[in-house]
Amino acid sequence: MERHFFKELENLKMTILNMAALTQRALENATRAYLERDEQLGQTVIDGDKKINALEIAVDQYTLKLLALEQPMAKDLRMILGTAKISNELERIADQAVNISERTQFLCKYPPLENIPAMDQLIDVSLSMVKKAVSCFVNEDVKTAYEIRKMDDMADEHTLTVLQTLVEYMVKNTPATERRRLNTRRSVQTIIISRCLERTCDLSTNIGEHVAFITEGVNIKHQGIDAEP
Amino acid sequence: MEKPNKIVTKDLDFFYGDFKALEDISVAFKKNQISALIGPSGCGKSTFLRCLNRMNDLIPGSSVKGEIYIDGKDIYGQNIDVVHLRRRVGMVFQKPNPFPKTIFDNVAYGLRVNGIKERKIVAECVEKSLKQAVLWDEVKDRLHSSALGLSGGQQQRLCIARALSVEPEVILMDEPASALDPIATQKIEELIHELKREFTIIIVTHNMQQAARVSDITAFFYMGRLIETGDTETMFTRPQLKQTEDYITGRFG
Ligand SMILES: Nc1ncnc2c1ncn2[C@@H]1O[C@H](COP(=O)(O)OP(=O)(O)OP(=O)(O)O)[C@@H](O)[C@H]1O
Ligand SMILES: [Mg+2]
Numbered sequence A: 001m002e003r004h005f006f007k008e009l010e011n012l013k014m015t016i017l018n019m020a021a022l023t024q025r026a027l028e029n030a031t032r033a034y035l036e037r038d039e040q041l042g043q044t045v046i047d048g049d050k051k052i053n054a055l056e057i058a059v060d061q062y063t064l065k066l067l068a069l070e071q072p073m074a075k076d077l078r079m080i081l082g083t084a085k086i087s088n089e090l091e092r093i094a095d096q097a098v099n100i101s102e103r104t105q106f107l108c109k110y111p112p113l114e115n116i117p118a119m120d121q122l123i124d125v126s127l128s129m130v131k132k133a134v135s136c137f138v139n140e141d142v143k144t145a146y147e148i149r150k151m152d153d154m155a156d157e158h159t160l161t162v163l164q165t166l167v168e169y170m171v172k173n174t175p176a177t178e179r180r181r182l183n184t185r186r187s188v189q190t191i192i193i194s195r196c197l198e199r200t201c202d203l204s205t206n207i208g209e210h211v212a213f214i215t216e217g218v219n220i221k222h223q224g225i226d227a228e229p
Numbered sequence B: 001m002e003k004p005n006k007i008v009t010k011d012l013d014f015f016y017g018d019f020k021a022l023e024d025i026s027v028a029f030k031k032n033q034i035s036a037l038i039g040p041s042g043c044g045k046s047t048f049l050r051c052l053n054r055m056n057d058l059i060p061g062s063s064v065k066g067e068i069y070i071d072g073k074d075i076y077g078q079n080i081d082v083v084h085l086r087r088r089v090g091m092v093f094q095k096p097n098p099f100p101k102t103i104f105d106n107v108a109y110g111l112r113v114n115g116i117k118e119r120k121i122v123a124e125c126v127e128k129s130l131k132q133a134v135l136w137d138e139v140k141d142r143l144h145s146s147a148l149g150l151s152g153g154q155q156q157r158l159c160i161a162r163a164l165s166v167e168p169e170v171i172l173m174d175e176p177a178s179a180l181d182p183i184a185t186q187k188i189e190e191l192i193h194e195l196k197r198e199f200t201i202i203i204v205t206h207n208m209q210q211a212a213r214v215s216d217i218t219a220f221f222y223m224g225r226l227i228e229t230g231d232t233e234t235m236f237t238r239p240q241l242k243q244t245e246d247y248i249t250g251r252f253g
Helices: A004-036 A039-070 A074-107 A117-139 A142-171 A177-216 B045-051 B082-088 B103-113 B119-132 B152-165 B182-195 B208-214 B232-237 B242-248
Strands: B005-016 B019-030 B034-038 B062-070 B089-092 B170-174 B200-204 B217-222 B225-231
Touching: A004 A039, A004 A074, A004 A117, A004 A177, A039 A074, A074 A177, A074 B232, A074 B242, A117 A142, A117 A177, A142 A177, B005 B045, B005 B200, B019 B045, B019 B200, B019 B217, B019 B225, B034 B045, B034 B208, B045 B170, B045 B200, B082 B089, B089 B152, B103 B119, B103 B152, B119 B152, B152 B170, B152 B182, B182 B200, B182 B208, B208 B232, B217 B232, B217 B242, B225 B232, B225 B242, B232 B242
Parallel strands: B034 B200, B034 B217, B089 B170, B170 B200
Antiparallel strands: B005 B019, B005 B062, B217 B225
């Protein structure tokens, strides 16, 4: 006889997957809105955030209920604690997608900046890290968690390059005050976007760490990136 | 400082006639620790517990192979006084089983059997044991009324007091709280915590949460074998073996 509790656990997992799908899409759309200067697409990200917030609250309530009523042990216990944390990370990734979209709305009002290759790379890394974080959870694959952590170092590098490029851009040329103000504004907004992306990479890394905790009961936080099982 | 071993079994087998109820159990229980034995019904927990004070000797056709040491001494060896052994290794059963006597006499019984007759000493001992069992305040005004008039939880604590009265070193408990309501259960659990300072305790329980709450060490038995043993926190958060994991998360069978 299948215990009712196992169905509840499946439900919890499905809720997280649902939330993960929405979050992943939010980040994809936010970055596409930025790249394609698509205000409308950005707006859908901002509007869609309510749903993700609601799911986070639902997961909180659900996990609390399962802890109180089922008194889970071992992996079940780790799964419940882990999913509560993962839902928290997802919600924060979605918040970053909203931030990116808001900055994008601002940037759309002005002519575009020159293309910054490091920004493109940062976007690629961020998207693939979120994707990996989700598949890490789906497949309970701890190896992926370590991969994600390695990618996080790349993300940090790209973020730094974006910053250096734009600082360079702000201080050089443009004697005219008006023009300079415009450059500074656009650059700062773009730097903020890069920061948001970098943040999503940290959050994806956290998700990988939670998956390692769920599947193996180990804590891989705050270890050097070369530490592998 | 590492606690010394109190009870050690080596390659222990136990048979009811031809039926091998325990197979190859080697385990050590440390002094002043609480150990919980868990496992599905019929896996041999009670059998194992009864080996530790040779209660199984009373079962016709049964036999033991292997060794059990208490404080380094083989309890199945020669020159072992079984009555003395059972005094050192007391037992509390699933169902409270007070004698149909007064509360006082229930606790005094073991003392008298052991030759302690002087009234004053007996009275002191009874009071001490009832206090240790956290029952004194509830019964001090009716020590000479029948033990059968007590509630189930009180009766169980009386049986614990009776076990304590002879100052054992080890207390074996076979599902001591299974017939009790949550409040009585909580009292017994608190009591077990208290007792660990003076005694070494081994408790059988079907209640996983109870094992998690009261014990330092948990041992998982399955089909007469000891599958996994470890500190309780690890056993309930990340057991090593899948069988253990499946049992404690209710995915068995
Ligand atoms: N007196 C006996 N004679 C013959 N077989 C017995 C006797 N007592 C127990 N057994 C058998 O030995 C095995 C272990 O029994 P035991 O009572 O030790 O299990 P247990 O783990 O305590 O189970 P439970 O959780 O139901 O109390 C079982 O298969 C049981 O049928
Ligand atoms: Mg039993």
